[in-house]
Amino acid sequence: MFPEHFLPSSRLALSVPLLFTLILSQQTSGHCDLIKLKAGGEIRGKLQKLPSESGEARIIETLTGGKITVDAQQIEFITNRPLSVEEYESRSKSIADTVDAHLELANWCSENHLISQRHAELEKVLLLEPDHSKARAALGYTNRDGEWMTRDELMRKNGYIKYKGRYVSTAELELLEKNEADLAEERKWFKKVKLWLSLMNSNNAQLQQEGLKNIQSINDPFAVSALARLMGKHENYLIRSLLVTTLSQITGDKPLRPLAELALSDPVQAIRESALQALSRRDVSQAIVYFIEALKNSSNLIVQRAGKGLEVIGDKSVVPELISALVTTHTYRVRVPDTTTTYSFGTNGTFGNTGVVLPPDIEAGLLAGRYPNGVIVLPSQQPKIPMRTISVKHNHQNEAVLSALQEITQQNFGYNQRLWQLWWSSTQNKAGIIPVVQ
Incomplete structure (x- = not known):
């Protein structure tokens, strides 16, 4: 009994x-x-x-x-x-799905120091009323030229990134991270790499081999900056592939950033995969930051690649960031008839209240995140009507991010971020871990 x-x-x-x-x-x-x-x-x-x-x-x-x-x-x-x-979870399940109700709950969250929950309620306000100025302001948005942007987005748009709490240009960032002696050594390599690339581009086979041999022999960490700058965005994919090979044989942390950038953004899959494999054979604790930042990228394609990269790296410390990126929202710019004021992207490929149906290939591309800068859809065989460009938001369930979580944790809670967060809390909060007999 x-x-x-x-x-x-x-x-x-x-x-x-x-x-x-x-x-x-x-x-x-x-x-x-x-x-x-x-x-x-x-x-x-x-x-x-x-x-x-x-x-x-x-x-x-x-x-x-x-x-x-x-x-x-x-x-x-x-x-x-x-x-x-x-109490928040009980309240959130019982309130009406209205702007006023979510604002009231957001204020309650603020009073009770629930920062992430307040953020979630304000986001729900924006889903109902995208131009709600108070919710936008509370979330740190600024309206510039008719487009809402966070401070980070606005600064990135102007070419600045955050470094130790302040915004600097990419050029200034490089200077801050290097001393004068390092810069002098790097300048020497710029001249050499530029010369050897020009030899590889000559019509003389002997000179081509000389240039190739010299680049293949590079193993000095001070050469990384020149290699990445002159070869990382080269139009010839063979040059970018050579860059991966050369960086792979250079020791230290300097090759980590250019390898991560190739793994995330190179248009050729084979180059991305070889760069990722090169990273996996190193101590990549310093490279993880680039993939974590990519989980917040405006392009869903980059988010998926970041998830794949973190799965290959396999570091359990990134679990909270992966949980946050299980479902991400991305904005697409689309050209539509100027006939109404409300548009929404439906799962059936239509824009609400417009009757506009996306071509199947365009719809698939939007859902897969292949159009990070949006797409212009022009109606065919129709009379000329006023058109305008709108922003359409879509929530993506990121399969690569889920795969990374499953591989790293050996758990599977699907795309339920709340359950993932609860489980992670149970593993991290030592006072909350209770031995369970299986």
Whole structure:
């Protein structure tokens, strides 16, 4: 016989359906424990201490005062969260999907110091009213020439990136990272690499071989800057392939950035893959930052490549960034008839309220993120009508990012970011990790 509230494996499967969730019904302070069940539900409350011999069950006192004993084999993981987070989730499920309701909940989140949840509610406001100025301002957007941009986006658009808390140009960044002696050594290599590339481009076979042989023999880290600048964007893919080979034989951290850039942005798949393999054979702790930054790229294509790169690198420290990038929103510029004020991108390839249907190849390209700068769709065989360019947002589920998470963690919660975050919290919060007998 089992104790009155004990739920063994067989009975639990019958008594607890896929949605076994106890809703927060009273306000208390502090934290509470959350048990994630393998069957799909959740139990919230306070775990009770058990005798050491009671290793096959966990007793949890729910937020309403009742006690439930759960077979440990039915537990996916256990974590500990602030009660304010529990209350937020209860509130978010019950409010109306209106601008005012989401704004009110965003203000509540601010009062309770729930930063990411406040951000999520403000984003929901923008889904309902894209030009809501207060929500935009709260999220750090600025309206420039009719387009909303964050400060980082605005500065990047003007050619600046953030370095140690301030914005600098890419040229200034290089100077900040190098001293004068290093720059002098690098300048010497610019002259040499430029000369050898010109030899490779000559009509004399002997000179071509001389130039090729000299570049293939480079192993000095100070040559990396010249190699990357003169060969990284070369129109001849064979030159870019040679760059990967040459960088691969240079020791140290200097080759990491150009290899990462090739792995993320080169148009030739074979070059991207060879650059990624070259990185995987190194200590890439310094290169990870480039792939993490690429997870936030405006092009979904780059986001997917970053996910693939992080899967190959296999460093578990990037799990939080991968979770955040499971679903990303991207904006596309599309030319449409100027007949209405509201447009939305539907899963069936149409723009809401317009009757405009995208050609199948264009629709597929948008969904796959192959048009990072948008696409202009002109109607065929129709009378001339006023046209305008609009911004259309689309949420992408990033398969490569999910694959990276599955490979690195050996877990699979699909595209459910919340479950991933709960699981990750359970592995990181030492006080919240509860041994579970499998």
